[in-house]
Amino acid sequence: MDDGVNREQGLTAASQVHLALKRDLIGGRFRAGEKLAIASLRQHYGVGLSPLREALNRLAAYGLLEQENQRGFRVPTLSRAELDDIAEMRRRLEVQALTLALENGDDEWEAMLLGAFHRLRRADEALGADPETLEHWEQMHLQFHRCLLAPCGSKWLLRFIEQLHDQFDRYRRLAPANHGIRETLDAQHEDLVALAIERRVGGAVDMLQTHIRLSHEVAQGACT
């Protein structure tokens, strides 16, 4: 009697507030280092204490919050050293994943990848000043990178890359926008698709590393 849609829609209050908090943490809607006032979060997200605390515990275990016994939850601070660590790990793990993905990816994957890139490009064109289109672009961007590495065959590799991506994006989204560089980055997405489909492993890996390093430079704007 239930289809996949209903199953996904049947989110608990804890899962809903978990998603909303995750979005807001990565989107930079809390100050770095800020202590979270649980009572006001309760108001803001319109949930009770129990599901809210469950969500906070999940996010702390994931690394998007810091938890100290008897002292509640705190938004992690930003530092150049930590960003460098995150970016370097991302580079190493994504290179591994891309290499494996190019070995395993099939025709269907190529089709999905082209689709994801098309959606990203459309989101780029639609990009305005409103947070609506920005959030949509972020979604398409994340899905593009996910799709690129999806067929790598390692659940744990993908899991860690996802986690690093979330950490990285918190920095990137706090950094000042740089329109010249943004265009370069998007051109790299297109090149990545072409190189990946042609299975030019060396070229694709180099392009991905260049892409991550350039994003890293952009994201550094969040630290200073």
Place this chain on the structure above:
Amino acid sequence: MDDGVNREQGLTAASQVHLALKRDLIGGRFRAGEKLAIASLRQHYGVGLSPLREALNRLAAYGLLEQENQRGFRVPTLSRAELDDIAEMRRRLEVQALTLALENGDDEWEAMLLGAFHRLRRADEALGADPETLEHWEQMHLQFHRCLLAPCGSKWLLRFIEQLHDQFDRYRRLAPANHGIRETLDAQHEDLVALAIERRVGGAVDMLQTHIRLSHEVAQGACT
């Protein structure tokens, strides 16, 4: 007025049950695939519902439990494919970490490493049939491997390795004991210490890979 000890002792009920549950999950005290009956856990660990649920949420975010909306928590199943993934990731990440650790490790680290190895050897000698000495050996073993890679300089690399270690140990501890292999593995610990202190990167990396692969073979006994 508080020292580090008091701070650590000042654990919340949620943190205590989190630690206890983590220990029991890795120690194999639940059947793989088992659905956790929250009411009986509450009894068994002697805590209320809220701290228990917070602990379960943390463990699910960490990957030691599976959570399905409205359907509670389940112990992850075991599979050969997943173990292979975990072991292969462990091998790749630990090789990276060891290489960096040998670059950065100082005299103090060498001293700590010798100490950790000594404690592991003593725990080996004291090893009896009681779960008391076994749990102590597991602690010393974990601390030895932690210590070996500690100076690698990457917080995220160490975090992922720790997570994979916990996953791996769940398999290893379910596998039947093999005394001949156990002695080989312990000899490798000693070789690792010597190679690490002499900064023979190639040799140490090879030894670590051999060590992980042999452990992998042992752990496969949990799947069949």
Place this chain on the structure above:
DNA sequence: TTAGGATAAAAAATCGATTTTTCACTATGA
């Protein structure tokens, strides 16, 4: 016999109230 639907029991999730701990502030005495 079996698919579908109502129903009761069980389990999960949530809520509001209570207890415990921390934090900010003041007062006291050396």
Place this chain on the structure above:
DNA sequence: TCATAGTGAAAAATCGATTTTTTATCCTAA
């Protein structure tokens, strides 16, 4: 002046009760 103890307010953590959802069982009709 400074360290320290005390005090009340605020926040975190926990508890027990309630609501919601799932699951198992039985019943009915095709």
